[in-house]
Amino acid sequence: MTPILFIEQVLNGLQFGVMLFLMAAGLTLVFGVMGLINLAHGSLYMVGAFAAAAVAGATGSFLLALMAALTAAAAAGALVELVVIRRLYARDHLDQVLATFALILIFSEGTRWAFGSFPLFLDLPGYLSGPVTLPGGIEYPLYRLTLIVTGLVIAAGLFWLISGTRLGIRIRAGESDREMIAALGVDISKLYTVVFALGAALAGLAGAMVGAIQSVQVGMGEPVLILAFVVIVIGGIGSIKGALVGALLVGLTDTLGGLLLPEVFKLFMETSAASSTGSALASMLIYILMAGVLIWKPQGLFGGQT
Template identity: 75%
Template sequence: MTLPLLFEQLLNGLQLGTMLFLMASGLTLVFGVMGLINLAHGSFYMVGAFVTAWTAGTTGSFWVGLGAGILAAAAVGAVVELLVIRRLYHRQHLDQVLATFALILIFSEGTRWLFGSSPLWLNVPEALSGAVALPGGSRYPVFRLVIIAVGVLVAVALFLLISRTRLGMRIRAGESDREMIGALGIDIAKLYTLVFALGAALAGLAGSMIGALQSVQVGMGEPVLILAFVVIVIGGIGSIKGALIGSILVGLVDTLGRVFLPSLFKLFMAPADASGVGAALASMLIYVLMAIILAFKPKGLFAAND
């Protein structure tokens, strides 16, 4: 293991972590405020990626595509909340799981019908297509650093929104006692729609940014959704701070494990066996991390009601 490789993989872990934060922050807001298990959250990630890729390909501008992807994800989220989610708030979690799982299937087939089965490709904007030098002589893509910066900016913006604004006060109140804020004259239905659309927009932003690093295809949101659920369980349901810390932990553990565990096992195993065992254990590391944290902190690292 060399220092340049370690530094590069640390940045890769941070980039994965900040992308997961964009997903997990919206998911934990929805769960914390509404008490809703939303398996369709990954579909908004996919919507953002597809709309961004299609719009950028049509207009030739990544930035126009990015704006369109975020707005489309927010609009779709608001419509879904109005038409479907609103009827699930007072239902059991099993009903919420079944209904939002059905939404996954609807979004997948709808996306395939609109955009076709072939993957779309989104090019990194020219202004962000270069690389910067890292200590040791290696180079790292600028766009990945931008993803990290966007995640940090979103984290700061969410902190200010939740802690310093009237809307944030209503969101926190809705999380603590929704009946009381309804009695005080606040339109809880509009608040829920706004929070749900905000969470969808954050997922759309994540999909739009990651779409420039990988192919945009149907079903791309489900693997990320699983990681996002792991993040909010580790960080604490309803906690933006927990979502940020949990995302960084998961991103670093997953990335470093996949890169360095096979090399570690090669010290005392045959290369072929080491690669297989290392890869298998690396895929389990984030779940081992979750189990260890929950053993000592059953509500997560920063439970919202602690």
């Protein structure tokens, strides 16, 4: 394995990680502030991807497609919170799981009815196509590099929103003591709707941006949702910092594990099954990482921190 290949895979892991962060950030906000287990978060990711693909196909504008993804996912999130989620805050987690699982089925069948069962494809604009030459002569796809930079900028903006704005103060207060801020005159229902819509918008944006790399299809959000849950368990529920660190750890572990473990097993096992054994273990690495973090810190790396 060459150093250039290793660096390319590190960048791929960072790109995967920042996209997971966009999913996990909204999920950890909703769970941390509202105490709600939202299995339908992956469906909002899918809504953003389909909205972007539809608008890009109709207008040819990638920027309009991203705006459509943000708008559609935020609107769908706000609607879901107003119509369904608002009735679940006082219910136990089993009711929340069952209701949001039903939302997955509704979103999946509704999307299939609206767009059909065949995958859609989101074409990259010319100004984001092709490779860019990095220091050391490394050629890396410009769009993937743009995803990394965009994800980190959004992460910085989210940190600022949570720690440096009036809305962020209310979100953190709602996470600590929702009854107290309601008694102080904050409209807790409106705050919950805003938080849910914000989380949905982040998920929809992630779906749109990843949709330009892979096909857009029904059910694409569920595998990402599983990884997002792994991220927030590693990082600590309710922690934006934890979501970012956990997402980067998962992204790098998944990408580099799939690259390095088959090579390691080939060195120590002189059989035809060495590569497949390494690949099988690589697919388990992120769950091994999660188990190790929970043994070391049961609350996650940044549990209890924003």
